[in-house]
Amino acid sequence: MLDIDNLHVKLADEDREIIRGLTLSVKPGEVHAIMGPNGSGKSTLSYVLAGREGYEVTQGSVTYKGEDLLALEPDQRAARGVFLAFQYPIEIPGVATMQFLKVALNAQRKARGAKELLTPDFMRLVKDRSAKLGISQDMLKRPVNVGFSGGEKKRAEILQMAVLEPSLCILDETDSGLDIDALRVVADGVNALRSPDRAMVVITHYQRLLDYIVPDHVHVLSKGRIVKSGDRHLALELEEKGYAEFEKEEA
Amino acid sequence: MTTAVARTAAEEAYGGALLPNPRLEDWKWTNLRTLIDRPFPPRRAVEARPADVARLVAASPFAAIAATRLVFVNGRYDAAHSRLANGSVVATKLTGEPILDMNASFADDGAQLSLTGTTDLPVEMVFVATAGEARTIATRNVIEVAAGAAATVIETYLGEGDYLANSVGEYRVGRAARLDRVKAECEGPAALHLSHTQVTLADGANFRDFTLTSGARVSRQNGTCVFAGAGAEAKISGAYLLGGRQHADTRLVVDHAVPRCVSRELFKCVMDDQARGIFQGKVIVRPHAQKTDGKQSSHGLLLSETAEFDAKPELEIFADDVVCGHGATSGDLDHDQLFYLMSRGLPTAEAKSLLIAAFVGEAFDTIAHDGLREALGAFAAGWLTSHRRGN
Numbered sequence: 233m234l235d236i237d238n239l240h241v242k243l244a245d246e247d248r249e250i251i252r253g254l255t256l257s258v259k260p261g262e263v264h265a266i267m268g269p270n271g272s273g274k275s276t277l278s279y280v281l282a283g284r285e286g287y288e289v290t291q292g293s294v295t296y297k298g299e300d301l302l303a304l305e306p307d308q309r310a311a312r313g314v315f316l317a318f319q320y321p322i323e324i325p326g327v328a329t330m331q332f333l334k335v336a337l338n339a340q341r342k343a344r345g346a347k348e349l350l351t352p353d354f355m356r357l358v359k360d361r362s363a364k365l366g367i368s369q370d371m372l373k374r375p376v377n378v379g380f381s382g383g384e385k386k387r388a389e390i391l392q393m394a395v396l397e398p399s400l401c402i403l404d405e406t407d408s409g410l411d412i413d414a415l416r417v418v419a420d421g422v423n424a425l426r427s428p429d430r431a432m433v434v435i436t437h438y439q440r441l442l443d444y445i446v447p448d449h450v451h452v453l454s455k456g457r458i459v460k461s462g463d464r465h466l467a468l469e470l471e472e473k474g475y476a477e478f479e480k481e482e483a
Numbered sequence: 484m485t486t487a488v489a490r491t492a493a494e495e496a497y498g499g500a501l502l503p504n505p506r507l508e509d510w511k512w513t514n515l516r517t518l519i520d521r522p523f524p525p526r527r528a529v530e531a532r533p534a535d536v537a538r539l540v541a542a543s544p545f546a547a548i549a550a551t552r553l554v555f556v557n558g559r560y561d562a563a564h565s566r567l568a569n570g571s572v573v574a575t576k577l578t579g580e581p582i583l584d585m586n587a588s589f590a591d592d593g594a595q596l597s598l599t600g601t602t603d604l605p606v607e608m609v610f611v612a613t614a615g616e617a618r619t620i621a622t623r624n625v626i627e628v629a630a631g632a633a634a635t636v637i638e639t640y641l642g643e644g645d646y647l648a649n650s651v652g653e654y655r656v657g658r659a660a661r662l663d664r665v666k667a668e669c670e671g672p673a674a675l676h677l678s679h680t681q682v683t684l685a686d687g688a689n690f691r692d693f694t695l696t697s698g699a700r701v702s703r704q705n706g707t708c709v710f711a712g713a714g715a716e717a718k719i720s721g722a723y724l725l726g727g728r729q730h731a732d733t734r735l736v737v738d739h740a741v742p743r744c745v746s747r748e749l750f751k752c753v754m755d756d757q758a759r760g761i762f763q764g765k766v767i768v769r770p771h772a773q774k775t776d777g778k779q780s781s782h783g784l785l786l787s788e789t790a791e792f793d794a795k796p797e798l799e800i801f802a803d804d805v806v807c808g809h810g811a812t813s814g815d816l817d818h819d820q821l822f823y824l825m826s827r828g829l830p831t832a833e834a835k836s837l838l839i840a841a842f843v844g845e846a847f848d849t850i851a852h853d854g855l856r857e858a859l860g861a862f863a864a865g866w867l868t869s870h871r872r873g874n
């Protein structure tokens with residue numbers, strides 16, 4: 233589904249390389265966890281996959297469902313099923329969450345040549361998904377992320393994901409800022425979306441999330457490169473030993 | 484000492500009066516001597532085809548909303564397209580300001596309404612100009628809202644071709660009455676729009692005002708709101724949606740002449756291309772107007788590097804126990820917000836439109852009528868694509 237090959241990314245207005253030869257292959261149905269120290273390039277990788285400006289790919293390629301992902305605009309990537317749950321969700325004053333969900337879903341449907349969802353069907357869908365994530369109707373009336381607590385913002389990201397039903401879900405530290413109960417609710421929400429034709433890339437600092445969302449593969453990202461890959465036990469190992477070993481290797 | 488100034492052709496057509504220009508403090512940004520670049524003779528009759536009138540009237544953002552409608556075609560009341568018998572021609576004339584003086588000389592018709600009772604059903608006054616020879620179309624309206632009454636009045640300006648619209652409105656809101664006024668300036672792209680609205684509020688009156696400025700090559704809109712009775716409240720807001728080389732200048736004066744009144748002004752102005760928006764807001768608090776609460780803010784959103792927004796807030800405070808403030812900002816669209824919206828599937832134009840509608844939406848939040856608010860929201864959301872397409 234997703235093939236990242238020897239990807240090099242630098243900041244557009246600075247000569248600083250952030251991703252330095254990253255290779256990763258994700259197949260449908262798989263869950264990959266990416267762990268790594270602060271500043272190692274995890275969010276940068278997620279932004280580059282989603283199409284944020286400010287980065288320049290200098291080498292390598294990203295192929296998604298057989299297409300050159302990097303040639304697509306962010307909205308085209310979304311319509312083809314790429315979804316990024318932001319580490320720091322953006323506030324949009326003046327746009328109600330409910331309205332936002334509706335225009336986003338219908339924009340994607342339109343891009344795929346599907347008909348707009350009728351309002352009652354849409355309402356039913358959102359009601360169902362928000363109930364499962366413990367999101368109140370009141371929150372849906374509020375402007376997108378404005379005045380949401382850290383945990384509410386993360387829940388709202390997962391709600392968007394649940395409504396948009398993407399095929400590649402990239403979760404950037406969705407667990408940070410969540411209390412223990414919220415973590416379980418959000419993880420259940422994510423697990424509900426697991427399916428043989430959907431893949432997930434879960435960026436996290438904590439092994440705890442991976443107790444709930446059990447990954448098929450775990451990768452360690454350090455200084456813009458994957459320095460070790462393994463199965464879920466690698467996460468347990470990291471929890472115990474930290475990243476010292478990899479940072480030494482790199483130096 | 485007097486200096487002779489050679490009259491422009493436009494001034495000659497108006498009988499020789501000097502047009503406002505930057506020598507007048509209030510006209511710093513809008514030089515009508517150059518902007519009115521050719522004669523627009525007053526009282527020039529133009530034949531209007533009923534089909535054109537019907538088409539223009541249907542273009543009002545509020546076409547589906549107002550049950551009561553007065554239509555003025557090329558400055559004259561048009562009974563055939565109206566849904567209300569008009570009152571008599573307005574007798575009193577306001578003067579002392581260039582737009583008022585022009586209107587006093589050239590306006591022959593307008594609406595005279597005396598509103599009693601309380602209703603949420605809006606009354607719409609539609610002013611349409613049909614294509615024809617360059618000319619000045621002047622209208623004058625006097626609207627009175629009786630004590631204790633509640634009314635919603637819409638002024639809509641539409642047209643095509645070459646014309647200068649001069650519109651004066653005098654609103655008197657009675658004791659404990661409520662008036663919601665919504666104005667949509669959607670004049671044709673070649674038009675000039677000059678208006679002056681004077682509002683007088685009696686004790687305990689509640690006035691909410693919103694002006695959409697989106698049409699006309701050049702517009703200058705004056706507003707004066709006088710608190711004549713204590714304990715009244717005025718919320719005056721506006722939105723600009725301007726593109727091309729449009730020039731829009733609003734000059735508001737809120738006059739707190741009596742104690743315990745509240746005024747709020749909020750203008751959200753969007754400028755694309757080489758458009759220029761100007762907001763001049765003055766708040767006067769007279770010596771006896773203690774416990775005045777007056778706040779004013781204007782915000783510009785610039786969609787291109789060549790667009791411009793100028794704000795000039797002025798406070799003249801002669802009382803000591805007051806709360807007054809003003810603020811003005813200007814900036815471009817937030818890139819993080821744009822990316823966030825696009826990452827959820829919204830194409831660039833749609834994402835920008837959503838942010839534009841959200842930006843100006845704050846200014847029509849105070850409109851009580853749901854249908855009007857929705858119509859304005861739809862107009863704002865569709866504006867970017869329609870203006871870039873060249874409508």
Ligand SMILES: Nc1ncnc2c1ncn2[C@@H]1O[C@H](COP(=O)(O)OP(=O)(O)OP(=O)(O)O)[C@@H](O)[C@H]1O
Binds near residue numbers: 243268271274277
């Ligand atoms: N737009 C930018 N401008 C300047 N520096 C940037 C930008 N984007 C990323 N960086 C830098 O690139 C490096 C990687 O940042 P990134 O946010 O990808 O790290 P991360 O692995 O997600 O860290 P964390 O675990 O703290 O979230 C950091 O040094 C960061 O400061």
Ligand SMILES: [Mg+2]
Binds near residue numbers: 276319404405
């Ligand atoms: Mg990060």
